[in-house]
Amino acid sequence: MHPHIEALYNSAQKPSRLIIGLMSGTSLDGLDVALCKITGAGLHTQIEVLKFTTVEYNDEYKTKIKQVFAKRECDLEVLTLLHPWVGKLHGAMVNQCLALWQVNPADIDVIASHGQTIYHCPQSQHNHHDFKNGTLQIGDSDQIAVTTGITTVGDFRQKHIAAGGEGAPLAVYGDYLFFASPNENRILLNMGGIANLTFLPKNGDTGAVFSSDIGPGNTIMDAYVQHYFKGLHYDEGAKLAKAGKVNTKLLTALTDNAFFKLPLPKTTGPEVFNLAYLREAQMHSTTQRLNHEDVLATLNALSATTIAKALNDCAQHTQDCVVYASGGGIHNPLLMEQLLMHCPNIKAFKNTESLGVNPDAKEAVLFAILANECLAGQRQSLNNNNQGILDITMGKVSFAD
Numbered sequence: 001m002h003p004h005i006e007a008l009y010n011s012a013q014k015p016s017r018l019i020i021g022l023m024s025g026t027s028l029d030g031l032d033v034a035l036c037k038i039t040g041a042g043l044h045t046q047i048e049v050l051k052f053t054t055v056e057y058n059d060e061y062k063t064k065i066k067q068v069f070a071k072r073e074c075d076l077e078v079l080t081l082l083h084p085w086v087g088k089l090h091g092a093m094v095n096q097c098l099a100l101w102q103v104n105p106a107d108i109d110v111i112a113s114h115g116q117t118i119y120h121c122p123q124s125q126h127n128h129h130d131f132k133n134g135t136l137q138i139g140d141s142d143q144i145a146v147t148t149g150i151t152t153v154g155d156f157r158q159k160h161i162a163a164g165g166e167g168a169p170l171a172v173y174g175d176y177l178f179f180a181s182p183n184e185n186r187i188l189l190n191m192g193g194i195a196n197l198t199f200l201p202k203n204g205d206t207g208a209v210f211s212s213d214i215g216p217g218n219t220i221m222d223a224y225v226q227h228y229f230k231g232l233h234y235d236e237g238a239k240l241a242k243a244g245k246v247n248t249k250l251l252t253a254l255t256d257n258a259f260f261k262l263p264l265p266k267t268t269g270p271e272v273f274n275l276a277y278l279r280e281a282q283m284h285s286t287t288q289r290l291n292h293e294d295v296l297a298t299l300n301a302l303s304a305t306t307i308a309k310a311l312n313d314c315a316q317h318t319q320d321c322v323v324y325a326s327g328g329g330i331h332n333p334l335l336m337e338q339l340l341m342h343c344p345n346i347k348a349f350k351n352t353e354s355l356g357v358n359p360d361a362k363e364a365v366l367f368a369i370l371a372n373e374c375l376a377g378q379r380q381s382l383n384n385n386n387q388g389i390l391d392i393t394m395g396k397v398s399f400a401d
């Protein structure tokens with residue numbers, strides 16, 4: 001047997017594994033690195049997040065990625081070069097974390113790497129009738145494995161696409177294993193660049209587990225701030241949006257988008273929710289002359305109202321639904337305030353900290369769970385494949401040499 005296969009076989013049989021989950025989201029703020037001790041697998045999964053950090057990206061990374069990010073046209077040479085470059089950088093960032101944490105790389109079973117999403121195009125979003133769903137993440141896991149010397153599981157979304165899904169949201173797989181409760185109806189809400197949710201009914205009815213993207217979380221607000229306020233990455237504390245007034249004409253034009261009319265489940269990204277979409281809505285509503293603060297207040301309201309609608313729809317047939325939020329949007333006080341105001345029927349709003357997972361670490365932990373399932377799990381049947389949740393094992397394995 002090849003020694004790497006033997007090592008994987010041994011890891012798969014251990015009662016618990018050390019797995020480093022890596023997530024680089026659409027906000028391009030940094031690489032989330034979560035060192036997790038995962039005990040068991042499947043419905044017996046237990047997780048301890050031993051360390052978590054976000055290694056911030058410098059301007060060079062952001063500029064390089066933005067050459068291709070969510071763009072229909074780009075320089076293929078740059079894209080090809082970025083794939084190994086991002087992988088090597090992520091590997092170096094893991095090495096940096098391990099050194100800082102004084103953790104021996106030899107003690108890590110595997111790294112679980114999401115990579116950097118460059119383009120996401122479900123069928124609902126493109127006009128190529130001869131193609132189905134597609135999504136592309138770069139940051140080659142071979143580079144991570146070679147740079148760290150640690151076996152790396154990566155490229156999780158392609159199996160979902162291969163099995164007929166849209167490649168997202170994958171959160172449901174981890175949410176179901178780790179956050180489902182026999183006593184409480186739960187909605188796990190992540191508000192990153194794009195917002196998504198997972199509904200977990202308390203009765204253990206796997207057929208009712210549900211997951212979908214909702215629409216913009218922070219992505220358009222971030223893009224707007226980065227474009228008009230040089231040097232700022234986002235509207236910290238919603239200071240700018242709080243100084244503005246919601247413009248209802250613009251809000252109506254923004255809400256009048258084909259994505260919001262699609263039935264759930266569905267997925268999207270900054271390919272749709274970007275400054276061009278905002279400009280078009282401003283033209284339709286003749287609100288091109290609004291000041292920046294009013295635009296940001298309106299974008300904030302767009303996220304809050306569309307997320308609230310998805311939560312209310314989800315909770316409509318369910319009493320006592322508790323929302324557990326995660327992602328950078330929870331740090332936006334205006335977004336949270338508006339969300340609470342629009343969701344009077346939600347029993348309580350908490351964040352995933354109260355379930356033992358740092359809300360900023362949740363997506364990195366998710367990929368650690370998916371890698372753990374790839375090694376030691378069994379496929380879960382959630383709802384007979386009729387709601388976009390497929391019975392699959394995800395991830396491709398890269399060895400260090």
Ligand SMILES: Nc1ncnc2c1ncn2[C@@H]1O[C@H](COP(=O)(O)OP(=O)(O)OP(=O)(O)O)[C@@H](O)[C@H]1O
Binds near residue numbers: 025026237326
């Ligand atoms: N203090 C804060 N005030 C306002 N907004 C904040 C604050 N902290 C974080 N954010 C928002 O959260 C964003 C980062 O969120 P997060 O890291 O969850 O996104 P992501 O993981 O890149 O996205 P996705 O999950 O869509 O891939 C920031 O770009 C910003 O918009």
Ligand SMILES: CC(=O)N[C@H]1[C@@H]2OC[C@@H](O2)[C@@H](O)[C@@H]1O[C@H](C)C(=O)O
Binds near residue numbers: 172
């Ligand atoms: C293609 C892609 O990278 N999608 C991300 C993005 O960020 C949030 C939302 O859009 C979600 O669908 C997904 O990530 C999470 C981790 C998921 O798959 O559950």
